[in-house]
Amino acid sequence: MTVIDVMCEMTAVVWKLEKSVGQTVSEGDIVMVLESMKMEIPVEAPSSGRITEMLAAEGDSVSEGDVLMRIEAEA
Amino acid sequence: MRKLLIANRGEIARRIIRSARAREIATVAVYSEIDARSLHVADADEAIAIGPAPARQSYLDAGKVVEAATASGADAIHPGYGFLSENAEFAEAVMDAGLIWVGPAPDTLRSMGDKDRARRIAASAGVPVVPGSPRIETGSKVDLEALAREVGFPLLVKSSAGGGGIGMRRVDSYDRLADTVSATASMAEKSFGDGTVFLERFVPRARHVEIQVFGFGNGEAIHLFERDCSLQRRFQKVIEESPAPKFTEKLRADMTAAAVALCRATKYAGAGTVEFILDVKTEEFFFLEMNTRIQVEHPVTEMVTGRDLVGMQLDFARGALFSVDQAAIESSGHAVQCRLYAENPSKSFMPSPGTLNRFKLPAPDLTLRVDCGYREGDMVSPHYDPMIAKIIAHGADRETACRRAIAALKEIEVEGIATNRDFLLACLESTAFRAGEVHTGFIEEHKSGLLAATVAIP
Incomplete structure (x- = not known):
C-alpha cells in the first residue's frame, strides 16, 4: 500500500473539508477547499484511494509544504 | 466632524487618513491582531484592536467596529471599500449610535446591493440595461x-x-x-x-467602462468622467485608466448622462460609481451595477480631475459641501493605475501570501502616485485582499502616462513573495494595449504572449 501525502501549496486557511477519514476518493475529486486572499482554492485528490488521516481542520492556518491529509492509494 | 474612525485596513485606510488630516479631523484606526504593527495603525492618531485575523471576527464585525468608535469618542465612520462598506445594517448601526456615516443612505446600499433590484431601478430611470x-x-x-x-x-x-x-x-x-x-x-x-x-x-467582446459620480442627496448630482477598467483577471480589475481609450465624445456624453440620471432618480448621496459594459462591436452600453462606495481605482479620476474624492465624501458628510458645478469639473491629460497583487501569474494568478523580505517602491512625484499599505518586512496575510500597492501615473496623453507607469513599475523590487509586477509590465508594453484595444477578455486572449513576455522581463 502506498500512502500519499496531500500537500498544501500555499499559505491559506482551511475553509471546508469536503471528505473525511475513511472515505474513498477518486483522483481529481475535491477533498478540501482552502481560502486565501478572498479566493477559494480547491484541493484535489492526487490519486484514487481511501483517506486514512486528516491533518487539517476547518479554520486552521496552513502553509506551503504542510501535509493536509493522507490517502492510501489503490493498488 | 472632529474624530473619524476608519473601518478598514491597508492603503485605503491610509488614503482616508490623509484627507481627514488635511481637514484637521482626528483619526482612529481599527486593526486585527496580525495588523497591530501595520502602516495604517501607525498613521492614525489612535488605534483600537477589534479581534483576531479572520475578517469575520474583526473587520467584518459591525458590533466591534461601532463599539470601537464609541469607546474612542469618534463621531464619524468611513468604511473605505470592501468589508462593511456596502452593508446597510452596518450603516444603520452607525447612525443609530449617533455617529455620522460617510456613505450613501442605508436604503440606497440595500437597493443597489441587490443587483436585480438595482437593474430595475436603473431601467426605470431610463438607463439601458442588459x-x-x-x-x-x-x-x-x-x-x-x-x-x-x-x-x-x-x-x-x-x-x-x-x-x-x-x-x-x-x-x-x-x-x-x-x-x-x-x-x-x-x-x-x-x-x-x-x-x-x-x-x-453576456456580451462576448465587452469593455468595462464606469462613471464616477457624486450625488448631493437632493436629486442633484455630477459626474467626474469615466474610467476604463477592462483589463481584468477572474473578474477582478488589474489596470484602470481615464479617459477611456477609443471612446467617442458621443459615448462619453451618453454614458455620463445615464449615470447622472440614475443618481438624480435615486437622490443619491455621496460618491459612487455606475458601472457599464460596453459592447465593442455595436458600441451599445448597458448598466452593470452601481458601487455605493469609494472605489479602489478612484485615484485615476483624482489624477485627471485634480479633485479629492475622499475629501468630498468627508465634506459632504459633515455638511460642508452642498453642490458642485458640473462645468467646473474638467479632465486633463491621462492617468493609468496598475494594481500590484501578491499573486503568481504563471500559476493561474494564484494568491501568493507571505513576507515582503524586500520591498522597494518608486518615489511619488507630480506625475506619479503610489498608494500602499505595506512596508519591507510586513506580512501579506492570506486573510485579506491580495492587493499590495497601486501605482498611478499621469501624463499629457495616454502614451506618456503608460511610459511613466512602465518606468515606475520597473523600479519596484519585491522579494519573498510572487507578484504580478512583470505581468503588469507585459500588459502595458503589449502592442494591443498600447493601441487601446482593451476588452474584458484581453488577458485571457493574450495570456500566452503576456506570460512569455513576463518571463523575459529581467
Missing part, C-alpha cells in the same frame, strides 16, 4: 429554456446577492443551462445565504 430574466428562487419550477430564449446566448447565471464576480457562471447553450443554474444557486446559498439567481445576456 437583457435579463426575473429572479429564479431556489427550487422554483420555472421554464428555464423559455427564460434563456428571451435573454439570448451566451448568458451568465448570476446570484442576486454577492459581488465582485463571485457567483457568476457562463452558459453557451441549452444543455448546460439547468445544471449551471442549480450549481450557481447552491454556491450562492452557501456563500451568501441566498440562493436566488437570474440570467443575463
Whole structure:
C-alpha cells in the first residue's frame, strides 16, 4: 500500500473539508477547499484511494509544504 | 466632524487618513491582531484592536467596529471599500449610535446591493440595461429554456446577492443551462445565504467602462468622467485608466448622462460609481451595477480631475459641501493605475501570501502616485485582499502616462513573495494595449504572449 501525502501549496486557511477519514476518493475529486486572499482554492485528490488521516481542520492556518491529509492509494 | 474612525485596513485606510488630516479631523484606526504593527495603525492618531485575523471576527464585525468608535469618542465612520462598506445594517448601526456615516443612505446600499433590484431601478430611470430574466428562487419550477430564449446566448447565471464576480457562471447553450443554474444557486446559498439567481445576456467582446459620480442627496448630482477598467483577471480589475481609450465624445456624453440620471432618480448621496459594459462591436452600453462606495481605482479620476474624492465624501458628510458645478469639473491629460497583487501569474494568478523580505517602491512625484499599505518586512496575510500597492501615473496623453507607469513599475523590487509586477509590465508594453484595444477578455486572449513576455522581463 502506498500512502500519499496531500500537500498544501500555499499559505491559506482551511475553509471546508469536503471528505473525511475513511472515505474513498477518486483522483481529481475535491477533498478540501482552502481560502486565501478572498479566493477559494480547491484541493484535489492526487490519486484514487481511501483517506486514512486528516491533518487539517476547518479554520486552521496552513502553509506551503504542510501535509493536509493522507490517502492510501489503490493498488 | 472632529474624530473619524476608519473601518478598514491597508492603503485605503491610509488614503482616508490623509484627507481627514488635511481637514484637521482626528483619526482612529481599527486593526486585527496580525495588523497591530501595520502602516495604517501607525498613521492614525489612535488605534483600537477589534479581534483576531479572520475578517469575520474583526473587520467584518459591525458590533466591534461601532463599539470601537464609541469607546474612542469618534463621531464619524468611513468604511473605505470592501468589508462593511456596502452593508446597510452596518450603516444603520452607525447612525443609530449617533455617529455620522460617510456613505450613501442605508436604503440606497440595500437597493443597489441587490443587483436585480438595482437593474430595475436603473431601467426605470431610463438607463439601458442588459437583457435579463426575473429572479429564479431556489427550487422554483420555472421554464428555464423559455427564460434563456428571451435573454439570448451566451448568458451568465448570476446570484442576486454577492459581488465582485463571485457567483457568476457562463452558459453557451441549452444543455448546460439547468445544471449551471442549480450549481450557481447552491454556491450562492452557501456563500451568501441566498440562493436566488437570474440570467443575463453576456456580451462576448465587452469593455468595462464606469462613471464616477457624486450625488448631493437632493436629486442633484455630477459626474467626474469615466474610467476604463477592462483589463481584468477572474473578474477582478488589474489596470484602470481615464479617459477611456477609443471612446467617442458621443459615448462619453451618453454614458455620463445615464449615470447622472440614475443618481438624480435615486437622490443619491455621496460618491459612487455606475458601472457599464460596453459592447465593442455595436458600441451599445448597458448598466452593470452601481458601487455605493469609494472605489479602489478612484485615484485615476483624482489624477485627471485634480479633485479629492475622499475629501468630498468627508465634506459632504459633515455638511460642508452642498453642490458642485458640473462645468467646473474638467479632465486633463491621462492617468493609468496598475494594481500590484501578491499573486503568481504563471500559476493561474494564484494568491501568493507571505513576507515582503524586500520591498522597494518608486518615489511619488507630480506625475506619479503610489498608494500602499505595506512596508519591507510586513506580512501579506492570506486573510485579506491580495492587493499590495497601486501605482498611478499621469501624463499629457495616454502614451506618456503608460511610459511613466512602465518606468515606475520597473523600479519596484519585491522579494519573498510572487507578484504580478512583470505581468503588469507585459500588459502595458503589449502592442494591443498600447493601441487601446482593451476588452474584458484581453488577458485571457493574450495570456500566452503576456506570460512569455513576463518571463523575459529581467
